[in-house]
Amino acid sequence: MPNHWLFKTEPSVYSFQQLQKDKKTVWDGVANNLALKNLKDIKKGDLVFIYHTGDEKAAVGVAKALGGAYPDPSKNDPKLLVVDVEAGKPLAKPVTLAEVKAHPKLKNFDLVRNSRLSIMKVTDEQWEIMEGMGNSK
DNA sequence: GCCAACGTTGGC
DNA sequence: GCCAACGTTGGC
Numbered sequence: 815m816p817n818h819w820l821f822k823t824e825p826s827v828y829s830f831q832q833l834q835k836d837k838k839t840v841w842d843g844v845a846n847n848l849a850l851k852n853l854k855d856i857k858k859g860d861l862v863f864i865y866h867t868g869d870e871k872a873a874v875g876v877a878k879a880l881g882g883a884y885p886d887p888s889k890n891d892p893k894l895l896v897v898d899v900e901a902g903k904p905l906a907k908p909v910t911l912a913e914v915k916a917h918p919k920l921k922n923f924d925l926v927r928n929s930r931l932s933i934m935k936v937t938d939e940q941w942e943i944m945e946g947m948g949n950s951k
Numbered sequence: 952g953c954c955a956a957c958g959t960t961g962g963c
Numbered sequence: 964g965c966c967a968a969c970g971t972t973g974g975c
Contacts, residue, residue: 822973824973846972867972867973867974868973871973871974911974929972929973929974930971930972930973932972
């Protein structure tokens with residue numbers, strides 16, 4: 815059973831659409847300690863929601879980890895990790911932050927609780943709820 | 952544009 | 964090693 819995650823990104827910097835165009839990318843720029851700790855737990859085949867901050871504030875698509883985290887080759891710091899991901903399916907309908915907040919079972923989702931965390935674990939239940947919202951009308 | 956929440960830094 | 968000050972992030 816793959817684990818589930820959520821990556822935040824500023825769409826003007828790197829969007830899900832860009833990832834779809836690239837097919838895969840190296841997810842870098844993670845500096846936050848807790849985010850790095852989460853990143854370390856990512857395994858090949860894990861599924862990831864891509865969430866756009868800024869004007870959109872919504873999960874827009876899914877990506878898949880191509881492997882575990884490894885130190886950023888372009889940096890000189892072994893603590894700065896990156897992970898390879900490939901584009902998956904876009905959600906039929908983006909799941910907005912407002913919808914997540916409105917859902918009683920997503921109340922203690924890290925996305926709501928700690929808005930500044932850029933990489934977080936998503937429980938199976940949270941994943942299923944979000945997927946349900948994203949793929950139904 | 953503002954501000955709350957959180958992380959990091961640096962002085963002690 | 965503590966904690967105040969500062970910077971950054973992201974939602975509003």
